[in-house]
Amino acid sequence: MSEFSQVARTKPPGVPRWARGLVAAGVLLAVLGFWERGSGRTKLALERERLRTAGERTVLRELLPAPVADASNAWTAMLPWTNQLHSLTGALTRASMWIWAQPGILQRIPVSRAEEGGAPEVAEVRAFLAAQPALVRGVQDAVLRPEYEPGMRYTNGFFDLPADAVVGRRGGQLLMAVVAEALARGAADEAAQGLEALLSLAAHLDRQPLLISGMVGCSLTQLAVPLTAQVLAVEGVPDAVLERLQRRWSQLQPAAALERHLEFERALSLDHYRLLVESAERRRKAGEWPAEAAEIFGVPEPSVWVREARRWVQEPLWGVLWADHEVAWSLRRWADRLHVTRTGRHEGWSTAWHDIAGLDVKAGSIEDVEWPGVQPPSRWDRVRCRFALGGPVLIPESTWFRSAVRAEVAARLGEAAVAVRRYTLRHRNPPTSTAALVPEFLPEPLLDPMDRRPLRLHSRGVGRVPYSVGHDGTDEQGSCAVEGDHPYRTPMDGRDWVFPAVTD
Numbered sequence: 211m212s213e214f215s216q217v218a219r220t221k222p223p224g225v226p227r228w229a230r231g232l233v234a235a236g237v238l239l240a241v242l243g244f245w246e247r248g249s250g251r252t253k254l255a256l257e258r259e260r261l262r263t264a265g266e267r268t269v270l271r272e273l274l275p276a277p278v279a280d281a282s283n284a285w286t287a288m289l290p291w292t293n294q295l296h297s298l299t300g301a302l303t304r305a306s307m308w309i310w311a312q313p314g315i316l317q318r319i320p321v322s323r324a325e326e327g328g329a330p331e332v333a334e335v336r337a338f339l340a341a342q343p344a345l346v347r348g349v350q351d352a353v354l355r356p357e358y359e360p361g362m363r364y365t366n367g368f369f370d371l372p373a374d375a376v377v378g379r380r381g382g383q384l385l386m387a388v389v390a391e392a393l394a395r396g397a398a399d400e401a402a403q404g405l406e407a408l409l410s411l412a413a414h415l416d417r418q419p420l421l422i423s424g425m426v427g428c429s430l431t432q433l434a435v436p437l438t439a440q441v442l443a444v445e446g447v448p449d450a451v452l453e454r455l456q457r458r459w460s461q462l463q464p465a466a467a468l469e470r471h472l473e474f475e476r477a478l479s480l481d482h483y484r485l486l487v488e489s490a491e492r493r494r495k496a497g498e499w500p501a502e503a504a505e506i507f508g509v510p511e512p513s514v515w516v517r518e519a520r521r522w523v524q525e526p527l528w529g530v531l532w533a534d535h536e537v538a539w540s541l542r543r544w545a546d547r548l549h550v551t552r553t554g555r556h557e558g559w560s561t562a563w564h565d566i567a568g569l570d571v572k573a574g575s576i577e578d579v580e581w582p583g584v585q586p587p588s589r590w591d592r593v594r595c596r597f598a599l600g601g602p603v604l605i606p607e608s609t610w611f612r613s614a615v616r617a618e619v620a621a622r623l624g625e626a627a628v629a630v631r632r633y634t635l636r637h638r639n640p641p642t643s644t645a646a647l648v649p650e651f652l653p654e655p656l657l658d659p660m661d662r663r664p665l666r667l668h669s670r671g672v673g674r675v676p677y678s679v680g681h682d683g684t685d686e687q688g689s690c691a692v693e694g695d696h697p698y699r700t701p702m703d704g705r706d707w708v709f710p711a712v713t714d
Contacts, residue, residue, distance in 0.1 A: 250534030287352030358414030409458035419474035428617035560683030
């Protein structure tokens with residue numbers, strides 16, 4: 211055999227098998243990466259097209275409230291009292307519990323609970339209010355101003371969130387204490403003035419774009435119900451005062467406010483994701499485990515290995531591959547929330563109550579629960595959606611909606627109850643139905659937000675009180691019965707949601 215043929219038959223040195231495997235794996239990962247990124251962009255484009263077709267507003271600047279003059283701005287007038295509101299004593303922070311425990315307002319309050327919130331705390335609250343007359347008068351005068359705009363600004367790609375929710379909560383606690391203490395002294399005029407200020411503050415917070423402000427407004431609205439029941443039970447309150455209270459109740463529209471809040475929060479989340487895509491440092495800070503998760507809510511922090519894997523693997527991949535997936539997933543979730551809200555507003559909240567409970571399953575707040583017609587996020591969704599599904603769930607989504615619905619019902623019950631009281635005082639007999647209040651005391655019949663039918667009246671003692679059919683949409687003739695051993699503590703705990711009567 212010639213030398214040439216021997217050289218020709220010799221095999222050249224081949225590429226090692228492990229190297230070929232690495233190259234193949236790299237090519238496969240690159241293809242999967244391009245496909246993953248492409249599918250995310252497609253999903254996001256579809257969601258944005260849905261928003262455009264529906265005419266939804268998603269630009270944050272367009273949703274910011276217009277500036278108002280300082281002379282009519284309640285927020286500006288409350289600023290001098292901010293430090294004092296932040297340092298309220300324990301007596302006022304417990305004021306809301308004391309209000310619910312007043313004997314005779316609500317049924318089946320345990321005697322020990324009523325005694326616990328009785329005379330000693332009244333004296334403590336009274337002493338604090340007596341020592342702070344300027345604070346009380348200043349807050350009351352401030353919240354009665356017609357506008358409320360806490361100076362929200364959007365500059366340099368960052369939205370400056372005001373601390374109006376904290377000020378509103380503290381201001382509400384102060385005003386609740388003012389009303390309750392005045393009622394304990396029998397000062398009906400002072401109680402009515404304080405209640406009018408409380409309702410004005412709740413309406414101001416409802417009109418703010420931030421969801422947290424609206425939730426504080428919803429809480430104040432519900433807490434104003436038993437206080438209103440007490441004021442209505444006092445003899446000698448002038449009709450002009452009752453008319454002002456009725457007008458304040460009519461200005462409260464928590465369900466409509468919820469829709470505005472969700473639209474604003476959607477635009478805010480889009481802007482938040484834009485900043486996360488632009489800055490790895492923002493992604494790192496946004497991915498940190500919140501301190502309140504363990505301190506307040508008892509959610510354990512993940513292990514060091516999990517935290518480091520998220521920081522060095524998941525978050526870089528998120529910026530390259532999964533950002534569009536999470537933004538699209540988030541937009542779909544906001545669409546679901548708004549759909550539930552609009553269904554409840556126009557068809558009745560009892561129709562949407564099932565969907566409200568399903569929101570927690572859809573958002574991954576509740577795991578290992580099957581809900582009819584609801585698809586929970588998959589494990590792969592949890593990997594992709596680092597910031598929407600990778601952190602602790604501190605407040606379930608259904609809380610937002612249930613609070614707003616209860617506040618909406620409370621607002622309509624409060625408005626109707628004051629109108630019923632005015633009718634009774636003028637005609638010496640209670641009305642037979644809410645239709646009898648039109649047009650003398652109401653321009654049109656008040657509808658039950660739960661089933662979109664006129665509110666019903668239920669006989670209590672010698673009078674009548676309005677009630678709602680509750681979340682199931684079934685009229686139980688004003689029944690306050692509660693299944694099981696849960697005590698009846700609020701107007702929203704019974705089978706029907708009934709305005710409380712002090713004569714009960």
